[in-house]
Amino acid sequence: MRHERIVAFLTGLLARYKMKPNHLAKKIGVSHATVLRWLSGEDKPNVKHCYELAKFSGTSLCTILYMAEHIKTDITEEDSLPPFREYMERKYPEVLPEKVIVVLEEFVSPQE
Numbered sequence: 001m002r003h004e005r006i007v008a009f010l011t012g013l014l015a016r017y018k019m020k021p022n023h024l025a026k027k028i029g030v031s032h033a034t035v036l037r038w039l040s041g042e043d044k045p046n047v048k049h050c051y052e053l054a055k056f057s058g059t060s061l062c063t064i065l066y067m068a069e070h071i072k073t074d075i076t077e078e079d080s081l082p083p084f085r086e087y088m089e090r091k092y093p094e095v096l097p098e099k100v101i102v103v104l105e106e107f108v109s110p111q112e
Contacts, residue, residue: 002041005067010039013057028052044068047104 014024021035030049037043045053045068054061065071071087088101 003038003044003069004041006044006064006069007039007041009059009064009067010035013053024056027056 010024014021017024021039022032025032025035028049029052034043034049038045045064047065047070050064050068050070051061053059054064057064062071066073088104
């Protein structure tokens with residue numbers, strides 16, 4: 001099965017909250033079909049949806065990004081994380097324009 005870690009996490013999340021895939025879909029703002037693709041291992045949540053899953057579940061964003069295979073290690077201490085900009089520049093060199101990185105930075109690190 002592909003994307004085994006995120007599938008196991010999502011299955012556990014549904015069981016923990018005694019909810020169906022369509023309820024999770026509504027909570028995080030995706031379609032029911034999208035959640036079903038994640039549960040089957042056919043697809044995985046993108047970074048935005050990982051953020052929404054983290055908020056909903058109370059799980060660290062880094063852990064979910066790791067389970068969804070967006071990062072290679074599960075870093076749970078925030079002090080150990082590279083700054084978001086550094087991560088994006090390493091992951092997507094010469095692909096993302098500066099304006100997109102700024103918008104993404106604001107999205108994943110909202111000011112409280």
